[in-house]
Amino acid sequence: MAETRETAIPTQRVPAWGLAARAARAARAVRSARSARVGRLRGNGPHLLLSAAFLLGYCLDALLRYQRFGSPSWDLGIFTEAVKGYAHLGAPILSIKGPGYNALGDHWSPIVALLAPFWWVWPSAAMLLVAQCALFAWSVGVVSRTAEQVLGGRTKGLLIGAAYGLSWGLQRAVDFEFHEIAFAVPVLAVICRQLLLGRWERAAWWSLPLVLVKEDMGLTVAALGVVLMVRARHWAAGTALVCIGLGVAAITVGTLIPHFNPNHQYDYWSKLPGGTHPQPWRILLAPFSRLAVWKTCGWLLGITGFLALRSPLVLLALPTLAWRFSSSNSMFWSPDWHYNATLMPILFLAMVDVVGRLADRPEGSRARSFALGMVPASLAIGAACTVSLPVGLGGLSDPGAWTGxxxxxxxxxxxxxxxxxxxxxxxxxxxxxxxxxxxxxxxxxxxxxxxxxxxxxxxxxxxxxxxxxxxxxxxxxxxxxxxxxxxxxxxxxxxxx
The missing domain is CATH 3.40.50 (Rossmann fold)
Structure with a gap:
């Protein structure tokens, strides 16, 4: 019989020193990743603590008002019904506005459906208030961290972050309970952050959720496209955002909202001068004749020492100001209510942009001195507004705020x-x-x-x-x-x- 032989397959042996080298490289990679995580935590830690402090303050103000039934409007009830409808996997019916009234026929805010899972855990209007406080507090950390990176100093970042958190626009929004614009505030902060750090594509992608917040936010997306073209010469992305923003705004106002509206119309056309037949010349000229409009502009720009005017980022605020100031509804003109919250991250990060550029000027320059002085001054302005305003965190000094x-x-x-x-x-x-x-x-x-x-x-x-x-x-x-x-x-x- 033929003798069978097993053929030995040679194996390649790795020298002991090679295994040790591999293990050392792996250990160094693990240590490097751990060090990077620790570095990020140390870098973000103070800003997270600042966000947590404002989250506590905002929640305290909002929940105390809720506990003493201090509702200034029916809006919290309206959004409560909308979230409850989404949570029950149904339509967001607003019985408060009328039997069978669909929320999407009033304003285009489907992003509110993101709160539905939280409703399953905490089915209460108070959940909406806490969610808004968390979104605002998140934006505080974004503004603070961005200011540190752009201005090159943690103290400067924390000062501007605290000034932003105390800004009267955010405090009035907290005081007037939940609104859909709560989602836009941190998104706008992140968009402005990406612009200041030169991350143009990220800024463009972050802008897309805005079209789900409210119908006018499509105009803000279009404004971002203009900023990308002006500041970064990003013609393709900028043109795409202009088309997307204007197109979505036109579709929501002209088709989607009327489809869900019981009268099959967009109810807010009547707020323009001339009603359902707006007159362009009156729309353009009306804001300049209103004292409340100039007062609001002074409040908005004064908190940044008017530095925000020197940044292209301020273009993002123009669509919101345009529809508000052209409206015939006087509520939109004033510094009251929640309508200024979305402008706060834009204005403060526009100020950061200008301070960062003016800080590079020679020592002794007046512009440089004024810009650097606005960093602590912005916090002083925010603190002064908090003390003087009978709303927001300033309202906590009233003994009546704590007892019902x-x-x-x-x-x-x-x-x-x-x-x-x-x-x-x-x-x-x-x-x-x-x-x-x-x-x-x-x-x-x-x-x-x-x-x-x-x-x-x-x-x-x-x-x-x-x-x-x-x-x-x-x-x-x-x-x-x-x-x-x-x-x-x-x-x-x-x-x-």
């Missing part, structure tokens, strides 16, 4: 007296809390089908009703209501058979 008293207790008991899952009409104070658990309407807002409950607070209501069962029947002829709770001018009525 008997009336707050009565409102809390009234909300508890309304069962979950029913239809209820309510006055302003309890509206957001009821919207979280019930099908909530504004008083008189569900005339086609009388609600099962009414929750009425007549405190401070000049000429308010005294016969509340009769008032309820007058709102809903043919329906009769009986009082089931009454305390300290707060009354809950239930529909009877």
């Amino acid at each position: 008293g008997r009336h707050t207790a009565a409102l809390r008991a009234a909300v508890a007296a309304v069962p979950p899952g029913v239809s209820v009409e309510s006055s302003m104070g309890p509206l957001a809390r009821l919207a979280a658990k019930d099908d909530a309407y504004w008083l008189g807002g569900s005339r086609p089908v009388p609600p099962q409950y009414l929750c009425v607070d007549v405190q401070g209501w000049t000429g308010g009703p005294t016969d509340l069962p009769g008032y309820a029947t007058a709102l809903h002829p043919g329906a009769h209501y009986a009082v089931v709770f009454s305390r300290d001018q707060v009354t809950v009525l239930r529909r009877t058979a």
Whole structure:
């Protein structure tokens, strides 16, 4: 028989010194990665702490107002209903604005649906307030870290970050509860950061979520395209953003919003001079004749020592100012409400841009001295606004901000007296809390089908009703209501058979 032989396959032996070298290289790579992580943590740590401090302050202000039923408008209730609708995997129906009213027929803000998973964990209007505070606090860290990198000093970065966090635009937005622009604030901060660091493509990509925040944000995306062309000579990306921004704005206003609107129209055309038939010359000239407009511009630019005017980044603020100041609604002209929050990251990082460029001028230059002096001065301006404004963090100095008293207790008991899952009409104070658990309407807002409950607070209501069962029947002829709770001018009525 033929003898079979096994053929030995030679193996390549690695010298012991080779294995040791590989192990040493791997160990060095691990140490290098660990050192990089530690370096990033040390670099970002102070800015994270600054963000956490403002998160605490913002939440304290917002939740204290919520606990004492200090709602300045029905907006928190509206957004609560929208998020609840998304969380239930349905349409964002705003019963407060009318039976079956779809939120997408009012403003184009589908980005609010991102809060739906948080609703599954915490189904409360307070969750929206905390989410907005977190988004604002995130932007504080972005502004602070960017200022450090551009100006080359951690102290400078923290000073500007703190000044931004104290800015009156953010504080007023916190004070006026949740709005969809909360998502735009950190995104705009990141966009401006990428521009200052020369990351043009990243800035362009970060701008795209803005078209989901509100219909006018498409104009801001187009403005970013102009900035890319002016500052970076990025013609392709800039032209693309201009086309995308203007195109999406036109589609949302002309097609998408009217599709979801009960009247199949964009309701806010009527806010322009001339109503549904706007007159271009009046739109252009109207802002210059309004004292409130000049006052707001002074407030906006004054917090940066007017340095922001010297940066191309300020172009990003023009679309927002244009639609606000051209409107016939006087609420949009003033420094009040939440409309200035999206301008804060733009203006402060525009100031950082200018300070960084002027700091390179020779010693003794007046422009250089003024620019560097604005770094601590911006914090002083922010602190002065905080102390002087009776809202935001400055409002915490009022003892009344911490206690609600008997009336707050009565409102809390009234909300508890309304069962979950029913239809209820309510006055302003309890509206957001009821919207979280019930099908909530504004008083008189569900005339086609009388609600099962009414929750009425007549405190401070000049000429308010005294016969509340009769008032309820007058709102809903043919329906009769009986009082089931009454305390300290707060009354809950239930529909009877």
